[in-house]
Amino acid sequence: MFKQYCPYQLQNYFEKHSKSVFTFVYPFIQITFNEFTGDRFMRSEAYSAIENYLDSSSSMQAKRLKADVVKNSTRSLVLSMDDFEEVTDEFQGVKLRWASGKHISKTQPFSFYPVTDERMYYTLTFHKRHRNLILGTYLSHVLKEGDAIKVKNRQRKLYTNGGSYWRHVVFEHPASFETIAMEADKKKEIMDDLITFSQAEEFYARIGRAWKRGYLLYGPPGTGKSTMIAAMANLLNYDIYDLELTSVKDNTELRKLLIETSSRSIIVIEDIDCSLDLTGQRKKKNEEQGRGDEKDPKLKLPKEETGGKQSQVTLSGLLNFIDGLWSACKGERLVVFTTNFFEKLDPALIRKGRMDKHIELSYCSFEAFKVLAKNYLRIETHHLYAKIQELLGETKMTPAEVAEHLMPKTLPGDSKVCLEGLIAGLEKAKEDARLKAEEEAREKGSSPEENAKEQGIENGLCDNGNTELKCKEKE
Numbered sequence: 011m012f013k014q015y016c017p018y019q020l021q022n023y024f025e026k027h028s029k030s031v032f033t034f035v036y037p038f039i040q041i042t043f044n045e046f047t048g049d050r051f052m053r054s055e056a057y058s059a060i061e062n063y064l065d066s067s068s069s070m071q072a073k074r075l076k077a078d079v080v081k082n083s084t085r086s087l088v089l090s091m092d093d094f095e096e097v098t099d100e101f102q103g104v105k106l107r108w109a110s111g112k113h114i115s116k117t118q119p120f121s122f123y124p125v126t127d128e129r130m131y132y133t134l135t136f137h138k139r140h141r142n143l144i145l146g147t148y149l150s151h152v153l154k155e156g157d158a159i160k161v162k163n164r165q166r167k168l169y170t171n172g173g174s175y176w177r178h179v180v181f182e183h184p185a186s187f188e189t190i191a192m193e194a195d196k197k198k199e200i201m202d203d204l205i206t207f208s209q210a211e212e213f214y215a216r217i218g219r220a221w222k223r224g225y226l227l228y229g230p231p232g233t234g235k236s237t238m239i240a241a242m243a244n245l246l247n248y249d250i251y252d253l254e255l256t257s258v259k260d261n262t263e264l265r266k267l268l269i270e271t272s273s274r275s276i277i278v279i280e281d282i283d284c285s286l287d288l289t290g291q292r293k294k295k296n297e298e299q300g301r302g303d304e305k306d307p308k309l310k311l312p313k314e315e316t317g318g319k320q321s322q323v324t325l326s327g328l329l330n331f332i333d334g335l336w337s338a339c340k341g342e343r344l345v346v347f348t349t350n351f352f353e354k355l356d357p358a359l360i361r362k363g364r365m366d367k368h369i370e371l372s373y374c375s376f377e378a379f380k381v382l383a384k385n386y387l388r389i390e391t392h393h394l395y396a397k398i399q400e401l402l403g404e405t406k407m408t409p410a411e412v413a414e415h416l417m418p419k420t421l422p423g424d425s426k427v428c429l430e431g432l433i434a435g436l437e438k439a440k441e442d443a444r445l446k447a448e449e450e451a452r453e454k455g456s457s458p459e460e461n462a463k464e465q466g467i468e469n470g471l472c473d474n475g476n477t478e479l480k481c482k483e484k485e
């Protein structure tokens with residue numbers, strides 16, 4: 011009515027003065043928290059924290075609620091406060107009122123149809139005599155609680171890069187450290203390391219280091235490197251960013267992608283030896299040029315998925331990402347590289363400080379087999395175990411291959427059939443290796459035993475299933 015009957019020229023005047031009179035006599039303070047700050051595309055962190063904080067209490071108080079299904083493993087229903095609804099809160103005996111609202115505006119940019127733009131907001135109302143308490147302690151309490159609820163309830167995501175953007179799906183991999191086939195003490199060491207890292211915020215701040223840790227997982231294909239990454243993410247409740255380096259155009263794009271990763275995440279580069287053209291060229295180039303520059307800016311990625319153009323990402327760009335200045339910007343993060351060829355990697359890339367922990371995932375040991383048998387067949391022991399132990403000591407078989415033999419062919423599955431299948435597989439692998447060694451010995455004119463040993467070293471294998479580096483060390 012006011013807008014309809016009051017002359018337009020007077021409206022502003024009245025609004026301005028009535029507001030100041032109203033503010034003078036009104037004993038309450040009102041704060042608005044908008045969903046978006048400045049930039050339309052940046053959601054306000056304060057708004058998200060308040061949303062989480064209020065959602066936890068609004069289901070008990072609000073009369074009108076919104077429901078949404080969260081597609082995590084349990085598909086739970088999340089209730090939140092509906093638009094233009096109010097709830098009260100109490101803090102140290104002080105009562106406060108939260109209300110949700112929505113600004114709706116119709117914009118008509120270049121399209122024929124008007125586009126509706128909705129912006130949510132929350133308002134907090136409290137008496138002005140509690141100003142110090144609310145602005146100081148209460149608001150930081152709300153933000154802290156809201157962030158903690160977010161961490162607890164969040165759906166973890168698996169991101170992958172398509173060009174310069176991240177796309178994501180909900181991450182629901184069932185791998186855990188319990189199901190990983192590995193020696194118990196090695197497993198415990200890795201878990202302790204991860205947990206210590208995740209709790210060491212103050213420690214990292216005190217020693218002046220960015221809160222991040224690098225892991226290099228190496229070993230033959232099928233030994234559980236990817237499974238280990240999923241187990242790490244599940245243990246720490248982190249997101250995963252699976253970075254496909256070959257589709258990143260240049261260092262600027264790499265930096266953009268990495269700046270967009272969030273805290274509490276694992277950044278993974280799988281098969282790093284295939285993503286970066288490493289040692290060979292670099293060493294050769296350095297030798298030719300007679301210099302030992304660690305970060306050769308001319309070293310480029312192979313020409314692959316960057317629209318047929320050669321990727322311009324350089325080793326120096328990658329090294330900057332791992333431990334350059336900006337890498338400290340986003341808090342708690344793990345960087346994980348995987349490779350099948352440890353020895354191919356540039357020492358600069360994997361030196362301690364960049365890749366702090368080197369974890370070898372190797373061929374299936376008897377202890378690892380027992381974990382797999384427990385997972386797949388639910389048995390702790392069997393009279394065929396002795397034979398399997400003997401064969402695993404003589405033959406190399408990856409956990410992936412062992413797992414395949416243990417997979418029941420029909421349900422509910424017969425343990426004896428699976429174990430016999432595994433024994434047959436191991437015997438065949440042993441025989442194949444023997445024939446191959448004989449064949450190659452004939453070609454070279456050396457004895458099969460010598461040849462087998464040489465082969466083991468060439469292929470990165472060793473008597474006990476370790477990779478080349480260890481074999482050489484042992485020798």
Ligand SMILES: Nc1ncnc2c1ncn2[C@@H]1O[C@H](COP(=O)(O)OP(=O)(O)OP(=O)(O)O)[C@@H](O)[C@H]1O
Pocket residue numbers: 189190191192230231232233234235236237238350409410411413
């Ligand atoms: N150590 C292990 N513990 C439990 N399962 C394993 C292990 N290693 C392999 N597997 C099984 O084998 C499959 C393949 O393993 P995974 O993809 O993790 O191997 P990888 O080392 O990452 O191989 P690649 O180098 O080819 O990427 C997985 O689905 C998993 O079920």
